[in-house]
Amino acid sequence: MGLRITRSAGQVLYGGYDLDGDDLENTFDHRIWFRRFYSTNKTRSAVVNIETDSGVVEAVMREVGADSVLQLERDVELTLVDIKEQYVDTEPFCEVCGRGDPAPKRRVPQGRFNIEGPRSYQLIRDDARKK
Numbered sequence: 001m002g003l004r005i006t007r008s009a010g011q012v013l014y015g016g017y018d019l020d021g022d023d024l025e026n027t028f029d030h031r032i033w034f035r036r037f038y039s040t041n042k043t044r045s046a047v048v049n050i051e052t053d054s055g056v057v058e059a060v061m062r063e064v065g066a067d068s069v070l071q072l073e074r075d076v077e078l079t080l081v082d083i084k085e086q087y088v089d090t091e092p093f094c095e096v097c098g099r100g101d102p103a104p105k106r107r108v109p110q111g112r113f114n115i116e117g118p119r120s121y122q123l124i125r126d127d128a129r130k131k
Helices: none
Strands: 003-008 012-016 030-039 044-052 055-062 069-073 076-089 105-116 122-125
Touching: 003 122, 030 069, 030 076, 030 105, 044 069, 044 076, 055 069, 055 076
Parallel strands: none
Antiparallel strands: 003 105, 012 030, 012 122, 030 044, 044 055, 069 076, 076 105
């Protein structure tokens, strides 16, 4: 079993064999941008952009079937496992300034992915912090 990771839309994951945490943009083998998640009663899918040194590929991954697995390399694959919806509190609406949200909670879909690969393949989130 590989690594299981949850990402929200708009987040990025860097993958590679020789990643430098200080220079991710110049050392990645794969830059995975989770663009959008769709969740309806009939289907759940994710739109993902994979950037490599040869260009960018956009893929639509579905939760079930052959479209749920995306082969990044010969021995590295990304699998869409599930899409969950999380509800977060919003800033209350202010009638004076017009800012905020009239709804008390906002729906944020998140994709759950499984990444299989050799131990030498590293992954770093775009929001990772050094200790």
